[in-house]
Amino acid sequence: MNRIPVLPTLLVCAAIAVMIRLGLWQLQRADEKAALLVRYEQAETLPEMAFPQFAADDSLVFRRAGGVCLEPQKPIIEGGLNAKGEAGWRHIVACRTGTEGPGMTVDIGWSSRFDEIVAWKGGQVHGIISRQPDHRSLIEKAFRKGAAPGLMLVLTNPGKGLDQSAPPSIKDVPNNHLAYAVQWFVFAAVAAVIYGLALYRRRRS
Structure with missing residues (x-):
């Protein structure tokens, strides 16, 4: 009578348990992302707030905000879309908002030319x-103190000679955690079936 190999069985069972745990974690993440998307939708309807100057919650994305750019730095040019969906170049500026800081990052607008010269005074x-x-x-190096990490203001009143850059869209925030969860559960099932077949063939041989 062939005995079930202990060590390989333990390893396979541990791997299956990990994959199931990852699947359950992805289900939890799916619920969290769904709740975040609801907050994003609510943020679009809220009144304008002051642009956050310090560490901020990511749920502030899609919220209307305002501020004062006292001293704009040299624009950083990168590829992007305008509000009409046309490809071109976004002009992103780091601004000083106080005597010594903090600062804010501002997308001042879009142009069709990379070498567009923009004289924006904030x-x-x-x-x-x-x-x-x-x-x-690259932006954070322009001002090293205090700005809300990871956040940027896309202007609805773009700089002179520029079009509005494409504003953030909830459609660009996917909730694909459910698909990831299904993948992990499938991987666990496949691993169990393959190892079960291996044990069956071992017993028959």
Whole structure:
């Protein structure tokens, strides 16, 4: 009589348990993302707030906000869309908002040309809170104190000669955690079936 190998069985069972745990975690994340999307939808209907100057909750994305850019830095140019969905170049500026800080990041508008020269002097700004680009380290180096990490204001009153950049859209925030959960459960089931077949063939041989 062939005995079930203890160590391989323990390893496979542990792997299956981990995959099931990851699947359950993804289900939890799906519920959390659904709740976050509800907050995003509510944020769009709330009145304008002052742009957060310090560490801020990510749920402020999509909220209308305003502020004062006292001293704009040199714009950072990166590819992006305008409000009409046309491809071109966004002009992103780091602003000083106080004597020594903190600061704010502002998308002052969109142009069709990379070499567009924009003379923007700052001042009162209004827009929609978005996330900073992934390479925001370039922006953060322009002012090192205090700005709300990861947040940016996409202006609804773009700089002179610029069009409005595409505002953040809830449609761009996917909730695919349920699909990930199904994948982990499928992986666990497949692992169990494959190991079960291996044990069956071992017993028959």
